[in-house]
Amino acid sequence: MSDLKSCPSVDLEEFVDNILKKYPAKVAKKRKDHILVRKEEDPARESIQANNRTVPGIITQRGCCYAGCKGVVLGPVGDMVHITHGPIGCGFYAWLTRRNLFKPGEDGKNYSTYCFSTDMQEQDIIFGGEKKLKQAIKEAWETFKPNAISVHATCPVGLIGDDVQAVAREAEAELGVKVLAFNCEGYKGVSQSAGHHIANNKLFNETVGTKDEAIPGYSVNILGEYNIGGDAWEIERILEKCGIKIAATFSGDGKYDSMTSSHMASLNLIMCYRSINYLAEMMETKYGIPWAKVNFIGVKAMSKSLRKIARFFEDPELTRRIEEVIKEEEESVEQKLAPYRERLQGKTAMLFVGGSRAHHYQDLLRDLGMEPVAAGYEFAHRDDYEGSHIAGKIKVDADSRNIEELKVEPDPEKYSPRVSPEKKKELEQESVLGHYHGMIPDMPPGTLVVDDISHLELEELIKTLKPDIILSGIKDKYVIEKFNVPSKQIHNYDYSGPFAGYKGAVNFARDIDMMINNPAWKLAVPPFEKKPLLSADLGTD
Ligand code: SF4
Known part of the structure; x- marks a missing residue:
């Protein structure tokens, strides 16, 4: 060799x-x-x-399934309270360890520095923890008034059979705040990947598409960008300079409200394909939003991704602006990178x-x-x-079968294809839309x-x-x-x-x-x- x-x-x-x-x-x-x-x-x-x-x-x-759901996908949404239902160790493990930075919106709500846990003890394991969970949701709501609450089940909760979904439904009806419960017990699947999928399913079913608010201009959602060390803010700076509006980010610096109307954006951009491709595929089927795989890490990769966006929107003025930004930014950065x-x-x-x-x-x-x-x-x-082209050929084993695959249909009222079938096919053939070539190539x-x-x-x-x-x-x-x-x-x-x-x-x-x-x-x-x-x-x- x-x-x-x-x-x-x-x-x-x-x-x-x-x-x-x-x-x-x-x-x-x-x-x-x-x-x-x-x-x-x-x-x-x-x-x-x-x-x-x-x-x-x-x-x-x-990591475990809970780490993928709470730690990766939901944790960065800073205007929500995320409650870990389980012993304290699981909660502490997922407490800000990824450095997902968050700036509050106009309402000033920011709970990203807190660690919320039901702190289950021996007697909760023996007699059940549902009452304690309900009390924790109530206390979180009354103390903080977050924009939504999430509940994350850990291994012991799955083993003793607490019905976190029923508790969430009851709490939501009683308190009038959205409560999302995730059955992301750590033992599910073979890694944190299972937790990503579970998080995607719930966000798709109970958050995305729950508010219709038109998003003017060239609007995109960024999926799988978690604002580690402020990455999302640098991406936002560049896209805004080009004249592209970020409707919602899943989920770095994420705001609950922006996710609810994210189905109104024109294009989904996927950064971390693994953790969030499920949501992108489901949004395309239900609402007609196509997805493009991008990489904002690296100078050439950033420019290439911007050109993909320009190709999708196909507006000469936007393309001109994007090329101007690329030229200016690349020149500036090249001087600094050379030494x-x-x-x-x-x-x-x-x-x-x-x-x-x-x-x-x-x-x-x-x-x-x-x-x-x-x-x-x-x-x-x-x-x-x-590459994404082999996804349908992967053998589904017992571990993957444990994670629900949602059956999704076009929404009779909200489905609206963003491009004609002919243009979509053309962009797919150019690998602008619906394609990730993977690491091996x-x-x-x-x-x-x-x-x-x-x-x-x-x-x-x-x-x-x-x-x-x-x-x-x-x-x-x-x-x-x-x-x-x-x-x-x-x-x-x-x-x-x-x-x-x-x-x-x-x-x-x-x-x-x-x-x-x-x-x-x-x-x-x-x-x-x-x-x-x-x-x-x-x-x-
Ligand atoms: S594997 Fe289970 S017990 Fe361990 S951190 Fe994950 S949820 Fe908690």
């Missing part, structure tokens, strides 16, 4: 075989299908397994994170002259790797794709491929740094950001340069290089 340009000479297939030999045979058989050595020039000839249960005993980075590029050129990176971020950030790394040599997602499905031959990477695999990759940086999450950040390799969290940006858009690219370059070119990495010696380590063999079957 071909060698990676900037890595030590490595036969990748032999390397992967050697990693797999460290596992018991059954585990190796399962993991083999989740690791792909890119070799075909035509990426369509290559495939990977994803969205399967993590093998017990393997250390994974994945960083000089220091980062040819450095290698690995990305193991998320359901889209490990793909999005490759564009930004390439803007800086860096090479992504290995990448993979934590909770993606095969279409995130291979952007990984050149000679690179590695690893789904749901384990700590063992990660350690082997670090030791052999010796990357200059790894973009990842908190669960493996310090494992990586113990190998003297810097790790940038791209779930929460390590207290930094924004990284989206043009200005964000400069922030990212600054951070990455500071990390990679910091001499401290060469000075520190990890303890396991100073003292011998205990060793053991994995059990065999």
